[in-house]
Amino acid sequence: MLLTDGEDLQKTILNAPIGICLLNGETLVAEVVNAKFLEVAGKPYEAIYRQFYWDAFVEARPYYEAALAEAVKTGEAYYADEVELMLIRHGQEEMIFVTFVYAPIKNEAGNVTKVAVWVLENTKQVTERQKEVAAKLAFKQERDRLQGFFMQAPAGICIMRGSELRYELVNPAYQQFLPGRKLLGRPIFEALPELVGTPLQEIILKVYREGEAFEMNELRVPIAEYEGGPATDRFFSFSYQPWRDENDKVDGILVIAFDVTGMMRVQQELDQQKRVYETITSGTPDLMYVWDLDYKFTYVNSALLNMWGKTWENAIGKGLRENGYEEWHAQMHEREIDQVRATKQSVRGEVSFPHAVLGKRVYDYILVPVLNAQGEVTAVAGTTRDVSDRKEMEEALAETTEELQAINEEMAATNEELAASNEELTAKNHELAMVNRELAAARQQIEESATTLRLAIEAANFGTWFIHSVTREFITDTRLKELFGYYPDEELSIEGALAQITDEYRGFVTDKLETAIYHNGDYDVTYPVIGLHDNRLRWLRAIGNLKADASGAFSAFTGVVMDITEQHLDEQRKNDFIGMVSHELKTPLTSLTAIVQLAHIKLKSNEDNFLASAMDKANLQVKRMSNMINSFLNVSRLESAKLQMTRKYLTWMNSSMRW
Numbered sequence: 001m002l003l004t005d006g007e008d009l010q011k012t013i014l015n016a017p018i019g020i021c022l023l024n025g026e027t028l029v030a031e032v033v034n035a036k037f038l039e040v041a042g043k044p045y046e047a048i049y050r051q052f053y054w055d056a057f058v059e060a061r062p063y064y065e066a067a068l069a070e071a072v073k074t075g076e077a078y079y080a081d082e083v084e085l086m087l088i089r090h091g092q093e094e095m096i097f098v099t100f101v102y103a104p105i106k107n108e109a110g111n112v113t114k115v116a117v118w119v120l121e122n123t124k125q126v127t128e129r130q131k132e133v134a135a136k137l138a139f140k141q142e143r144d145r146l147q148g149f150f151m152q153a154p155a156g157i158c159i160m161r162g163s164e165l166r167y168e169l170v171n172p173a174y175q176q177f178l179p180g181r182k183l184l185g186r187p188i189f190e191a192l193p194e195l196v197g198t199p200l201q202e203i204i205l206k207v208y209r210e211g212e213a214f215e216m217n218e219l220r221v222p223i224a225e226y227e228g229g230p231a232t233d234r235f236f237s238f239s240y241q242p243w244r245d246e247n248d249k250v251d252g253i254l255v256i257a258f259d260v261t262g263m264m265r266v267q268q269e270l271d272q273q274k275r276v277y278e279t280i281t282s283g284t285p286d287l288m289y290v291w292d293l294d295y296k297f298t299y300v301n302s303a304l305l306n307m308w309g310k311t312w313e314n315a316i317g318k319g320l321r322e323n324g325y326e327e328w329h330a331q332m333h334e335r336e337i338d339q340v341r342a343t344k345q346s347v348r349g350e351v352s353f354p355h356a357v358l359g360k361r362v363y364d365y366i367l368v369p370v371l372n373a374q375g376e377v378t379a380v381a382g383t384t385r386d387v388s389d390r391k392e393m394e395e396a397l398a399e400t401t402e403e404l405q406a407i408n409e410e411m412a413a414t415n416e417e418l419a420a421s422n423e424e425l426t427a428k429n430h431e432l433a434m435v436n437r438e439l440a441a442a443r444q445q446i447e448e449s450a451t452t453l454r455l456a457i458e459a460a461n462f463g464t465w466f467i468h469s470v471t472r473e474f475i476t477d478t479r480l481k482e483l484f485g486y487y488p489d490e491e492l493s494i495e496g497a498l499a500q501i502t503d504e505y506r507g508f509v510t511d512k513l514e515t516a517i518y519h520n521g522d523y524d525v526t527y528p529v530i531g532l533h534d535n536r537l538r539w540l541r542a543i544g545n546l547k548a549d550a551s552g553a554f555s556a557f558t559g560v561v562m563d564i565t566e567q568h569l570d571e572q573r574k575n576d577f578i579g580m581v582s583h584e585l586k587t588p589l590t591s592l593t594a595i596v597q598l599a600h601i602k603l604k605s606n607e608d609n610f611l612a613s614a615m616d617k618a619n620l621q622v623k624r625m626s627n628m629i630n631s632f633l634n635v636s637r638l639e640s641a642k643l644q645m646t647r648k649y650l651t652w653m654n655s656s657m658r659w
Contacts, residue, residue: 019119021048025072025104025112028053040098040121042089053117059088068115071102075112078102082122097126156259159243160188161252165208167191168252177236177259180226194223194231204240204253211242211250218260235264287363287384290370293341295319295334298379307355329353336367341377344369350387361388462560467494469517469546469555480561483540485531500529509542517557520546526564539568585629593622 010032013020019037021030033049041048047056053068054061063085067078081099088094098121105114150157156174160167164187175183183191188204195201200221207214216238222231236257243252287307290299300308300315308315308323315323320330329351336347346368355361364387370379463480467473474497478488484500486492494513501509505527515521523544530537544559596619 019117019121021053021117021119022105023053023115023117025114028068028072028115030056031114037117037119040096040119042087042094057087059086059093068102071104072112072115075104075106075110077104082126097122156255156257158183158255158257159252160255161243163208165189165204165253174255174257177257178223178225180224180229182227191227192223195221207240207242207253208250211244213242214238214240218264234259234261236260285386287365288382289384290379290381291333291337292379293337293377295330295337297323304384306357307353309357324354337380340367340369340380344371344375344377361386362391363387462562464560465544465558467517467557469557470553483538483561483563484529485534485536487533496532500532502528502530516544516546517555523557523559526568537565538563539565585625589622589626589629593619593626596622 013022013032014034016034016036019040020032020034021037022032023030029050029052030048031050033045038045038048041056043056054065064080067080070076071078079101082097083099084095084097086093086095089096098119100117100119103116103118104112105116107113150159150169151171153171154173156177157169157171158167158174159169166185166187167183170183175181178192181191189196189201195204200219203214203216206212218235218237220233221236222233224231237260239256241254241256242250243254245251284301285303287304288299288301289297289304292298296317296319297315298317300312305312305315310323320333321327325333332349332351336349339345340347346366348364348366350362350364352360352362363384365382365384367380367382369377370381372378461479463483464477465480466475472494474492474494476492481488481490481492484492484497486496498506498510498513509525509527512521512523512525516523523542523546526539526541528537528539540561541564542559542561544557546555546557548555596615599615
């Protein structure tokens, strides 16, 4: 594009129907800005005119500065069609769609001296197009959802369109009605010629012509499963709904159908069974009837109708009072119906009622609940039998009461004897009660002792255990686990406990444990352990007792473990102290012994007997002190398992031993 100066060019730019901004090719300063450009930019004139272009459009600079620079450099125009752009218009951020061009303008020498920015806003057109696409997508999704519902529905569903009512949609359930027929794309009366000339054809055509829905239940339709096959009677429940286009004009029919042939056959079988049942019940002299939960008769047999002197039509659906029951009688049965309903248990009774022909009679009856599949009471059935003859026999039996009275007197004597026996039993029961109280007191003492023992064990900070002699089940408390370095929630086995005992003691403790469990040996051992998690050295003392179970099948080995680490360390410190003191005393004592012995040797030739005797006694006392110190050392060595053995020769003289 060549630049031609002149007023006509400027007028053309200012009056152009699209936004134009003319920039200096070197500085990119806006030299001409028309009103349409300001409308698209949404900025005041002074914010753009004679301003660096990217100062005016800072928000767009990161995206299009390079494109503008490339257009100036190469002289080739840059096109952007319907791009989404964020501009600050009228002081607010706004997303718009624009089509714009960076068009370089060259002089006669071919150099770019200006850049024309052409811009056209497409926000409205793009938004409307997006809405249209979204609407079409929503329509498609709704159509697909509806079609998916139709195809998965358990009912038979089809859509027939056009004046010929061609099958446009057939779901699997509908196709299952006619597995041997091709339906899609065919007019209904071509696919199902059996319907031609039937009332169903007129109904379908009427729905299409008049646009009114039609429903029918349990309609018999002679139709063949396979095209050309024999027609069989089948029963369907239909719903025909007019299908309308976008102009609300009927252009098809939506059909929802259920094959109820199986249900109709079951109903026919039930009707047949009902007729058989009525035939049976009508021939029995017993009265048979059914009430609903509102106390209305829903069934009565012929015998009951004869007793009432009524017909079926006059009795069914009526209550007790309407069928001649007195108020007290009606209330009694209503209470019994409520009782059966609440408890689901039968009720039996006897009552008088006037017979229409025979007069007042006595009846024995039983009422039972009628339950549905969920176990709920839906009705109450009853059977009543005329027991008037039996009552007459009972009256005859009443005449023998005097004879029975004599027998009762004899029984009274027997009862007196039984009373005496009862007194004896009462005394025994009293004695047993005393024994029970004593046992209860003993049990309470045992419980108190057990509580005292438990508190004592807890106060002494002992660990306790139980070992089953057969299964070797090892049950411990939290304190015992703590002594072996285990966490309270960890399982501790016998093997795990033995593993924490130091090597030099493990075999000894194992032998003592096995002997105690299987040979009832003593179990009082002291040994060191290393804690599993804390690696802490502890000295423990364990005391156990074996007791046979009352069943004789096993023995229970129980006991306690106490932490004697401090006592053991105190004992060790005492022994160390004794050893140290003994060694310290032995050094001067040795020197003293040598001096006494030298003095004794020198005094042998001395005539002073007193000094020689004194040295002998001093030597004897030094030996006693030396023996005493050695005894202390031996005690210390014995307790630390380091006792030294010294050999000495024995000489027998006059049947006595001399060292």
